[in-house]
Each structure stands twice: as C-alpha cells, then as structure tokens.
Amino acid sequence: MLLAHFTDLHFGCEDKSAIAAAERYVIEHKPDAVVVTGDISKDGLASELEAACAWMRALPAPVILTPGNHDVPYYEPIGRLLYPWTRIRRAARGIRTEAWHTQDWSIVPVNTARAWQLRANWAQGAISRGQTAIAGAELQKAAPGALRIIMTHHPLDWPNDAPIKGETIGGLRGLEALTNSGAELFLSGHLHFASARMFGTRALSVCSGTLSQRVRHEPPAFTAIRRPTPDVIEIEVLHVVQSRAETASKRAFSLTAPGGADAPAEIHASG
Secondary structure (H helix, E strand, O other): OEEEEEOOOOEOOEOHHHHHHHHHHHHHHOOOEEEEOOOOEOOOOHHHHHHHHHHHHHOOOOEEEOOOHHHOOOOOHHHHHHOOOHHHHHHOOOOEOOOEEOOOEEEEEOOOOOOOOOOOOOOOOEOOHHHHHHHHHHHOOOOOOOEEEEEOOOOOOOOOOOOOOOOOEOHHHHHHHHHHOOOOEEEEOOOOOOEEEEEOOOEEEEEOOOOEOOOOOOOOEEEEEEEEEOOEEEEEEEEEEOOEEEEEEEEEEEOOOOOOOOOOOEEEEEO
16 A cells, blocks of 8 residues: 655745656655645635646545645635635645545545634644544544554644644644544644654554745655555655656554554664
8 A cells, every 4th residue: 555645835935846756756656646635725825726736636546535724715814714715625626625435545644724813823734523523523433453544734743853843723622632542643734844753553644745846955755655564554754856756765663552562663663
C-alpha cells in the first residue's frame, strides 16, 4: 500500500515546480490514494479553490480532502460568518471529503479549521468532543486489518520542534480518545514542516511539508506512506529540489496492537 500525503498547497501562492513534482510523483509511482490535509488555497477565494481542486481531480489517483484554516473566506468577515465552507464544498465536487473505507484502509477526515474562534489566533485549530465521537464511531467500520487513519489540517499534538508554536483545542484529548478507538495513523499539515513521531506505542502522528512558496526552514515537501507489514508504517519525506522530488529521509515505525507486547517504536531511519 502506498499513500501520497500532500498539504498546504496554497493555490494563489503555490510553488509551481513543487506542484509539478508532486504530480509527477503520482504519475510515476501510482499511489493507491492521495491524502490532502487542507490549506489548498491562500485566501479562500473561489478562483484559488477551484484551481486547486481541478489539479486534484486531474491526478491519476483517487483523492481525499479535508479543509484548512485558509480555505474559508480569509479576509471576508461576512463570508466567515455566513458561508465559511460554501466555496470549498462547491470546488471539491467529485473529490472525496467523507470517510473512506476499503479493505486496506479506513480514512476519516475531521475538520479542525474554524471560521472564527474565541481566541486571538483563528489560524489555530480545534477538535470538539462531538467530532471526536463521530470519528471514533466511523473507525469502528474498518475492515479487519485495515489501516485506521485520521486526517486533520492541524496536528492534534504540535511537535515541540515545529517552526511555529500553537495548540489545537481538544487536540491531546482527541488524540488519546481516537487512539483508544483504534486510530493508528494521524495525518496533518499546517506547520509547513515534516514530522513523524509515535503517540505511545499504538499510533503514529505524521505532519507533512508545504507545496507552496510559504516555506519554513525547509524546501517544499510531501510525504509517502507505506505499510509493508500490518504492524509497520514507513514514512518517506520528499523535498522538492530543482523541480525534482528527492528523498530527504526514510523512517520505519512499529505499532503495538492493544494488549500486545511493546516493540521498538522506530525500527530504522535514513537520510
């Protein structure tokens, strides 16, 4: 199984060479699915959202999408209040945005973006108890042996070494509850920073880089995810350098089933 994880495309200030490299990767490597974890636009304009979704629809692989904080009408207070998700819903026609169950995976999107919040920084995320309960119930529909994946725009637990600091409201609570519901892999973006780390021994949290010009301390990047055996997940970070996707690092993680004996979390790494 191969999944390509793209995030923070930011059409309107996309890095055209990075977008082309990501598309070339899909054509050449034929991933089973492309997971896009939000911020597909710069300012939530209809033209940006339509362009991003047209690009996704043209990829020769099925795509699943969840929104990010930039995908609301970013500088339009009335739009934020009255129709925060209308534009992206229209633009995303034909793209999966709901839970997706196959024999190989169950991918459950959770929208952690908010049009407005009772805090100063509206760019940061939140996951409610209701969202957590709905996602946890959806995971119970997974086929035996299927990889159970939660996709959000914001990381539920922000890495300590991330280039920006923040907090997803309810994130740690949601991470623990969803892991207890069987989630094995959490995919997110927002930080424009590649990261992979274990949550206990039963789940892996992966944040991917950006395909936009808004880079933070590393080149445009995306992530490839493989599952060579039921209890191992391999993470390959690819940097876009001179219009080509190049492997920056490869890491393999071993997951422990509930009640199973602990194993080394990280098996091997390179790069």
